[in-house]
Amino acid sequence: MKGKAAYAVGYMFVVTAVFSTLVIGVARVTRQRVEANQRLALEKAVLNVFGDLSYANDAEAHRLFEERIEQRPDAAGAWVYVKDGQVAGYAVPIAGKGFWAPIRGVVGIDRDLRTITGIAFYEQSETPGLGARITEPFFRDPFEGTVLQTDGPPIEMVPPGSSLSEGQVHAISGATQTCMRLEELMNEDLRAWAESMSEREGQP
Amino acid sequence: MSPGAKSQRDIMLDGLWRDNPIFRQILGICSTLAVTNLVLNTFVMCAALTLVTLMSCLTVSLLRNRTPRTIRMMVQTLIIAFYVILVDVLLKAYWPDMSRSLGPYVGLIITNCIIMGRCEAFAGSNPPIPSALDGLFSGLGYSFILLAIATGREVLGMGTFLGYAVPYFSGPYWDQWIIMVMPPGAFFMLAVILWVCRSIRPKEKRA
Numbered sequence: 001m002k003g004k005a006a007y008a009v010g011y012m013f014v015v016t017a018v019f020s021t022l023v024i025g026v027a028r029v030t031r032q033r034v035e036a037n038q039r040l041a042l043e044k045a046v047l048n049v050f051g052d053l054s055y056a057n058d059a060e061a062h063r064l065f066e067e068r069i070e071q072r073p074d075a076a077g078a079w080v081y082v083k084d085g086q087v088a089g090y091a092v093p094i095a096g097k098g099f100w101a102p103i104r105g106v107v108g109i110d111r112d113l114r115t116i117t118g119i120a121f122y123e124q125s126e127t128p129g130l131g132a133r134i135t136e137p138f139f140r141d142p143f144e145g146t147v148l149q150t151d152g153p154p155i156e157m158v159p160p161g162s163s164l165s166e167g168q169v170h171a172i173s174g175a176t177q178t179c180m181r182l183e184e185l186m187n188e189d190l191r192a193w194a195e196s197m198s199e200r201e202g203q204p
Numbered sequence: 205m206s207p208g209a210k211s212q213r214d215i216m217l218d219g220l221w222r223d224n225p226i227f228r229q230i231l232g233i234c235s236t237l238a239v240t241n242l243v244l245n246t247f248v249m250c251a252a253l254t255l256v257t258l259m260s261c262l263t264v265s266l267l268r269n270r271t272p273r274t275i276r277m278m279v280q281t282l283i284i285a286f287y288v289i290l291v292d293v294l295l296k297a298y299w300p301d302m303s304r305s306l307g308p309y310v311g312l313i314i315t316n317c318i319i320m321g322r323c324e325a326f327a328g329s330n331p332p333i334p335s336a337l338d339g340l341f342s343g344l345g346y347s348f349i350l351l352a353i354a355t356g357r358e359v360l361g362m363g364t365f366l367g368y369a370v371p372y373f374s375g376p377y378w379d380q381w382i383i384m385v386m387p388p389g390a391f392f393m394l395a396v397i398l399w400v401c402r403s404i405r406p407k408e409k410r411a
Contacts, residue, residue, distance in 0.1 A: 008272040015267075015279055019286040026290060030297035037300040101307065125307040128242045129362055129385040132305065174382040 041122040042106075043069075046091045049108025049118035050081050051144065076196040079106070087111050092193045096185025099177045101125040103134075107190060109148075113197055116155075119143045131178030142169045148194070153187045215334055219341025226349040226394075227401040231317040236350055237390040239309050243366050246354035248302050252295075252310060254343030256287045257319045261327040261339030263287075268328050280323045281314070288313045318346055349401070353393045361385035 040058055043065040047053045053068060055061040069091070070080045078090040090113075091106040105121035119140050126132040133139055148154040149167035157171040157179045158164065171179035210218070225231045232253075239249045263283045264271075271279050292310045295303040303310070313319070322342050327335035359365055361384030363374030372378055383389050 004272065004274075008275045011270070011272060012275055012278060016282060019282055023286055023289050023293075027293050030293055033297040034293075034300075037297070041300065041304075123304070125304070127385070128245055128305060129358070130382070174385070 045106050045120035045122040046079050048120040049091050049106050050089055051117060053081070074200055076193050076200065078109070078193060081108075089117050092190060094186050094189040096181065096188065098124055098126055098181055099131050099175075100127070103178075103182060103185065107143075107186065109190075113194065114148050116143050116146045116148065126178045127175070130172065131175040133172050133175065134178060134182060139170075139172055148190060153183070154190045154194070155183065155186055157183045209330070210334065212334065212337060215338050216341045219338060219343075220345045220348075224345040224349065224401070225318045225321070225342050226346055227398050229318075229321065231321055232346055233394070235309060235312065235316060236353065236394060237387065238312075239306065240350055240354040240390055240393070241357050241361065241385045242305075243351065243354045243358050245302075245305055246350050248295075248299075249306060249309060249313075250343070250347035250350050252288075252291045253313055253316060253318070254340065254347055256284065256291060256313055257322060257339040257343040258336055259287045259339075260284045260319050261322050262332055262336040264323040264327040265330060265332040265335035268330075276328060277320075277324070280320060280328075284319050284323070285314050318342055349397060352397055353390065356393045356396075357384045357389050361389060 040062060044055075044061050046069055047055060047061055047064060053064055055064050068081055068083070070082050072080050075090055078092045080087055081089040081091065089111055090109045092109055093104070093106055095102060095104040097103070102123065103121060103126070104123040105119065107119050108117035109115070110117050121135050124132065124134065126134065143155075146155065146169060147166055149156075152167075154167065156168045158168050160170045160173045162170075164170070171183075219225075223229065226233070226236060235249065235253070240246050260280070260283050264280055267279065267283075288311065291313070292303070295306070295310060319339075322339050326338045330338070355365065359370055359373050360381045363370055363378060363380050373380075381389070384393070
């Protein structure tokens, strides 16, 4: 009986060791690729919020990002789009709780610090077909040209079909939870960014 | 073939229809409900599950004479988890968009009762080739039901199939049933499919 138990324990150890080693091996081999994919998703999101930065493939996207996008200490954590030596816009990171899991994305802001030039997401796990449609052009495009409001929430999402005033975009029907959370996290991060930018401007 | 062993044809038919994991055994219902609102996602999920079931059954069967009975379930779980993690890592590395949209569901294949069920009921006491066949066809039996559910949900709920607009359902005369894309829609669709499949199943005597 004792021998049997010892065999079972030993067997489990050996089997676990073999399979774990294989999994660790595969994970190590692909780690760089996985990290590069995550990095690329972020870089593409940043490029997508500026209307005039288009790319044909992944390699071009990466090159464009390296060439045109800078991280500067005076941008309060945003990526800076540099065109002909001048600041052409900012990509402000937004992140927070979605309906199921975190939503991470970027909002493009013009150099006037008020007009949205685009919005893109690089991480979200919202309901496919409903909340996940925040990644589709029909939802993202109307953000372009919207001006952030200074009194009240910078951006407001209103029910689809209702008339829009300045600073408003249509939400997605059937994805109320996602839109409410997105509105909240966007406004929070955009407001914080605008505040630290205006503080910087006040300094000499 | 030893007496009492199932013929290959029986293994295939059982997995696909007579002993279908979804509508006969009612196994793997969690993923049936969770990942069936877009046909493409469902397709990848089914492919992953079929592959994992096939490989797990094969491995369990290869090790069946060495594995002590007392710890067989631990070993099976380990083997299933191994293949699921492999699939998950490979998706992350080579198909990041799909990996992102399937989210946690790939990892949850580990807990899919179909795989454990097939390992325990068949692969643990049968030679490798029939076991692999059994795993493959159970996976396929699961897949075609899931794809049927996903097709119904995507067409009725969004008016699209694999993302392409379907005539009539995407048009102005069809008011898209948003509830079909939401979790409750899966229950409706599953119930209808269970009912249909169980009704058309011939009333043959079970061996």
